Amino acid sequence: SQQxxxxxxALSIQEGExxxxxxxxxxxxxxxxxxxxxxGRGLVHLILIRSNEREKHSGRLRVTLDTSKKSSxxxxxxxxxxDTASYFCATDGGYSTLTFxxxxxxxxxx
Amino acid sequence: GAGVSQSPSxxxxxxxxxxxxxxxxxxxxxxxxxxRQRLGQGLEFLIxxxxxSAPDKxxxxxxxxxxxxxxxxxxxxxxxxxxxxxxxxxxxxSSFSAALSTDTQYFGPGTRLTVL
Numbered sequence: 457s458q459q460x461x462x463x464x465x466a467l468s469i470q471e472g473e474x475x476x477x478x479x480x481x482x483x484x485x486x487x488x489x490x491x492x493x494x495x496g497r498g499l500v501h502l503i504l505i506r507s508n509e510r511e512k513h514s515g516r517l518r519v520t521l522d523t524s525k526k527s528s529x530x531x532x533x534x535x536x537x538x539d540t541a542s543y544f545c546a547t548d549g550g551y552s553t554l555t556f557x558x559x560x561x562x563x564x565x566x
Numbered sequence: 567g568a569g570v571s572q573s574p575s576x577x578x579x580x581x582x583x584x585x586x587x588x589x590x591x592x593x594x595x596x597x598x599x600x601x602r603q604r605l606g607q608g609l610e611f612l613i614x615x616x617x618x619s620a621p622d623k624x625x626x627x628x629x630x631x632x633x634x635x636x637x638x639x640x641x642x643x644x645x646x647x648x649x650x651x652x653x654x655x656x657x658x659x660s661s662f663s664a665a666l667s668t669d670t671q672y673f674g675p676g677t678r679l680t681v682l
Contacts, residue, residue, distance in 0.1 A: 489670070498570075498657065498673040499609075544608060553599070553622060554671065556609040 462545055462557040470565055475532040477560040479545030480525075486548050488521055490530050493542045493559070502530075502543075535564045570674035572658050578680045579648055587643045587677045591660030598641050599659040599671060600633055609657065615641060616663075648681045655679070 462479050469475055479488070487506045491499040505512045505521045505528065512519045518531040532539055542561050546554040571590045579585050591598050597616055601609040611625040615635045626632070630648075635641040645652055655678050659671040 491673075497655065498675040499659075499671075501670045501672070504670065546609075553611050553614055553625075554609075555611065556601075558606075558608040 462543070462560045464560060465558070466561045466563070468563045468565065469535055471535060471537055473535055473564075475535050475539070475562055475564070477530045477543050477562070479528045479530070479557060481528075481545075481547045482526065483547075485523075488519075488528050489546045489554070490517075490519060490528075491544045491546060491556075493544065494540075499544065532562075535562075537564050537566050540564045570658055570660050570672050572656075572674040572677050574677060575675065576678045576680075578682065580682050581650060582647055584644065584646045585648055585679065587645075587656050587658075587679070589641045589643070589658030589660075589674060591639065591641070591658070592672055593639075594662070595660035595672075596638060596663050597661045597669070598635060599661075600641070600643050601657045601659070602627075602654045603657060603676075604654045612643070612656075645679075648679075650681050653679055653681045 485507055487504055489504045490502045492502055493499045503514045503517055503519050505519050507523055516533045521528045540563050542559040544556050544559040546556045573588045599614040600612040602612055603609050613620055613623050613626055613633050617638050618635050630646045633643045655676040657673055657676045659673045661669040661671045663669055
């Protein structure tokens with residue numbers, strides 16, 4: 457089964473609004489990463505948060521991690537049409553590979 | 567190179583034929599990963615290399631799938647006797663090492679495989 461599960465599966469918002477995506481996982485992790493995928497091709501790494509961190513910022517991105525609830529959230533503030541993409545969380549689960557969720561499809565309309 | 571490259575970008579083949587997919591990682595990256603992504607799905611881990619050896623082959627779906635890496639550089643993923651369920655985008659990624667607590671995986675653009 458998937459280690460990371462994102463919700464919602466799809467999210468549609470207007471430019472300027474904030475977008476929040478959530479990720480839940482099952483086993484202990486060393487870190488959790490968020491990736492973006494445009495048009496079903498290569499993924500781009502957005503941000504990594506370690507298991508001993510609770511919050512991390514990068515530009516318009518804010519990631520939180522709650523290891524007690526085994527969940528993370530990705531907030532994109534002041535969204536733009538160019539943010540339209542699929543967003544995946546990935547966990548290492550203590551192994552040397554990443555396990556990805558099914559992703560959240562974000563559509564930002566002008 | 568500047569990034570991870572994969573070839574071909576698209577491959578259409580007939581059921582039963584063999585295909586070879588190629589990945590060129592970022593120079594100096596010792597770890598290389600193969601994933602499969604079916605339409606509308608997340609990434610499914612297939613195999614990873616540390617150097618030229620593959621410590622974890624657990625994700626390979628069947629014995630029709632194999633991969634090799636030479637010179638700690640290029641890797642090829644071979645699918646023999648392709649089936650329609652093999653249709654997917656095959657993504658390759660590389661990282662400086664396999665120490666995931668600090669290393670980011672950099673992805674190639676993928677190869678879209680269609681088996682008719």
